[in-house]
Amino acid sequence: MEERLETAEAEEIYSRLTARKALFILAALGGLVALILAAASLGSAKVGMGEVAGAIGERLFHLDLVSDKVETIVWDIRLPRIVLGMLAGAGLAISGTAMQGIMRNPLVSPYTIGIASAAAFGASVAIVLGAGLIGGEKYIVIINAFIFALLDAALVYGLARIRGMGSETLILAGIALMYLFSAGTSVLQYIATEEELHAVVHWLFGSLTGARWENVLVVLIVLAACLPPLMRHSWDLNAMLAGDETAAALGVNVERVRTLILIFSTLPVATIICFTGIIGFVGLVAPHITRMLIGADHRFLLPSSPILGALFLLGADTLGRTAFQPAVIPVGVVVSFIGVPFFLYLILRERREYFR
Amino acid sequence: MKLKVRGVQFSYRSEPVLKDVCLEVGEGEIVSLVGPNGSGKTTLLKCIGRILKPTKGVILLNGNELGKVSSKELARILGYVPQSSPGSFPLTVFETVLLGRKPYIRWKLSRRDKEIVHNTLRLMELDKLALRMFGELSGGERQKVLIARALAQEPEVLLLDEPTSNLDLRHQIEVLQLIADIVREKRLSAIMAIHDLNLASMFSDKIIMLKEGRIYATGRGEEVLNPENIWEVYGVRVTISYDSGRPHIIPLNTKREYEGNPAVGKGK
Numbered sequence: 001m002e003e004r005l006e007t008a009e010a011e012e013i014y015s016r017l018t019a020r021k022a023l024f025i026l027a028a029l030g031g032l033v034a035l036i037l038a039a040a041s042l043g044s045a046k047v048g049m050g051e052v053a054g055a056i057g058e059r060l061f062h063l064d065l066v067s068d069k070v071e072t073i074v075w076d077i078r079l080p081r082i083v084l085g086m087l088a089g090a091g092l093a094i095s096g097t098a099m100q101g102i103m104r105n106p107l108v109s110p111y112t113i114g115i116a117s118a119a120a121f122g123a124s125v126a127i128v129l130g131a132g133l134i135g136g137e138k139y140i141v142i143i144n145a146f147i148f149a150l151l152d153a154a155l156v157y158g159l160a161r162i163r164g165m166g167s168e169t170l171i172l173a174g175i176a177l178m179y180l181f182s183a184g185t186s187v188l189q190y191i192a193t194e195e196e197l198h199a200v201v202h203w204l205f206g207s208l209t210g211a212r213w214e215n216v217l218v219v220l221i222v223l224a225a226c227l228p229p230l231m232r233h234s235w236d237l238n239a240m241l242a243g244d245e246t247a248a249a250l251g252v253n254v255e256r257v258r259t260l261i262l263i264f265s266t267l268p269v270a271t272i273i274c275f276t277g278i279i280g281f282v283g284l285v286a287p288h289i290t291r292m293l294i295g296a297d298h299r300f301l302l303p304s305s306p307i308l309g310a311l312f313l314l315g316a317d318t319l320g321r322t323a324f325q326p327a328v329i330p331v332g333v334v335v336s337f338i339g340v341p342f343f344l345y346l347i348l349r350e351r352r353e354y355f356r
Numbered sequence: 357m358k359l360k361v362r363g364v365q366f367s368y369r370s371e372p373v374l375k376d377v378c379l380e381v382g383e384g385e386i387v388s389l390v391g392p393n394g395s396g397k398t399t400l401l402k403c404i405g406r407i408l409k410p411t412k413g414v415i416l417l418n419g420n421e422l423g424k425v426s427s428k429e430l431a432r433i434l435g436y437v438p439q440s441s442p443g444s445f446p447l448t449v450f451e452t453v454l455l456g457r458k459p460y461i462r463w464k465l466s467r468r469d470k471e472i473v474h475n476t477l478r479l480m481e482l483d484k485l486a487l488r489m490f491g492e493l494s495g496g497e498r499q500k501v502l503i504a505r506a507l508a509q510e511p512e513v514l515l516l517d518e519p520t521s522n523l524d525l526r527h528q529i530e531v532l533q534l535i536a537d538i539v540r541e542k543r544l545s546a547i548m549a550i551h552d553l554n555l556a557s558m559f560s561d562k563i564i565m566l567k568e569g570r571i572y573a574t575g576r577g578e579e580v581l582n583p584e585n586i587w588e589v590y591g592v593r594v595t596i597s598y599d600s601g602r603p604h605i606i607p608l609n610t611k612r613e614y615e616g617n618p619a620v621g622k623g624k
Contacts, residue, residue: 007467010474013486014465017450104442239458241445242505246438248407250458250509251431296445 021300028307039318040078084211085317086310087219088272089282093309095265096283098230101237102261103167109284110269113156113174115149116278117181122148124188127199142274149270165255206279206332215275222271226264234298279332281339282309359545364413373399374569381545388556389549391566397549401515405436431459435506437516443491450486456508480504496527516548532559553605578603
């Protein structure tokens with residue numbers, strides 16, 4: 001009898017621990033669906049929420065519900081941008097979550113290891129010098145950015161490998177390379193013509209202007225491929241929060257897990273920024289806010305933070321697109337302008353100490 | 357069940373830190389490692405726990421070589437309690453102790469995992485803190501949580517790295533008493549690195565005194581803790597009182613003071 005009582009008690013404590021987290025995921029998903037509908041109806045041409053739902057249903061189920069004009073606006077103009085924004089937010093958030101986890105450092109973002117400045121350098125080389133490693137005129141910026149991002153990740157990985165993949169080495173090597181690539185980009189900006197400079201700066205802002213279904217598809221495939229391996233290591237990530245030595249004592253192969261997670265969180269980021277430019281802050285903040293809300297258990301954190309990241313980025317882009325019509329503010333700028341005060345507020349309000 | 361360490365050596369770069377260390381720990385026994393900073397206590401613990409790989413020597417449990425066991429299996433045999441643990445990410449006490457079940461979990465938790473965590477928390481009198489954040493606890497509570505995590509691994513051997521270093525007097529005694537009770541009750545073998553010689557003499561069945569990576573003396577408290585050994589290993593003159601029935605060390609002065617002023621030590 002006593003035994004059974006204890007089992008029930010253990011189950012009850014555990015379900016109290018998890019119920020809130022599951023509820024949070026459901027609520028965030030609901031919010032995201034609502035935001036998608038709202039975002040697709042907002043813009044220079046008036047489209048009602050019902051029409052948006054109709055247009056989506058029409059394509060998906062081959063019905064005839066709304067006019068062709070509405071269908072074109074929703075499917076060819078707004079949705080690619082909305083979906084790319086969501087995927088970008090989700091990808092940056094999950095990658096930030098995983099990287100903060102393996103480095104046991106809440107100040108880390110997907111860009112800490114220098115991917116963003118490397119991609120910026122690659123893009124600038126393409127824009128200013130017109131030189132690309134491979135690919136035709138049209139894709140040269142995208143491909144250059146992607147290749148340089150991967151090159152940076154490989155360099156950081158190689159350097160850290162020498163010192164047994166310690167988190168400090170990863171961060172320091174990343175920061176060093178970040179400065180190197182930034183210096184390179186500055187040189188290119190200095191020698192660029194007015195027009196090229198404008199293009200470089202626009203790229204650095206990060207925007208969703210160039211969203212097309214092809215891009216969306218590429219990002220979606222990469223994300224879908226990288227999410228399961230990251231999720232699979234949730235328990236390892238949890239153990240690594242207790243320190244490398246404790247994780248090792250709990251049976252985790254720390255070096256191997258850190259390497260795998262680094263690879264699977266770098267790939268989505270490289271893919272996303274080569275299409276959107278550098279959208280900062282989401283990758284730092286979304287993991288943070290999610291952690292404040294539901295705690296650091298990666299089994300829940302890894303699936304939750306991308307939902308929050310998607311909400312955040314989509315919300316910011318919708319605002320940037322509609323607030324000062326017809327002018328469009330690049331999403332990277334909006335993200336920082338809204339995100340920074342909000343984040344500071346959260347840090348100041350939060351009782352718990354995160355940075356120690 | 358018996359843990360045997362045979363001829364273990366370890367070097368950081370080419371600097372030898374442990375030289376030919378041999379020891380044995382029986383069932384229900386606590387063995388304390390004492391010695392000055394840098395004498396190799398923590399390194400020895402980490403070599404036994406395979407957090408570091410010894411350059412030479414073997415570690416045997418019931419005659420089986422632990423070096424050949426998979427890391428997951430090893431985590432079911434050895435529980436490691438670190439000196440402290442970072443609390444920078446918000447995990448509850450329950451979740452922290454749950455990590456001790458990591459070597460048994462594939463993905464989903466079994467009912468048994470939850471039960472063991474729950475029972476361990478009760479055993480350590482932490483059940484009221486189950487849903488509190490680990491980072492918000494006091495030093496003594498944190499240390500208990502770390503011990504609970506190691507116990508949740510259901511290990512046969514417990515490795516403790518200075519479990520009392522951050523604790524006040526009451527918590528030092530409380531935590532060590534708890535460890536001693538559990539080790540005896542569950543018939544574990546415990547090896548504990550500890551600085552406080554008096555606590556070591558109170559709570560261990562055997563004391564191993566390390567000097568510069570070698571075992572200098574080994575035996576029961578009253579055999580190892582004498583003024584000669586402490587003078588040789590620590591360079592401190594002490595007198596020892598047996599008022600409590602156990603050796604109690606009272607430091608007098610250090611080697612440097614003694615050599616600088618020979619008059620200081622003459623009282624004895």
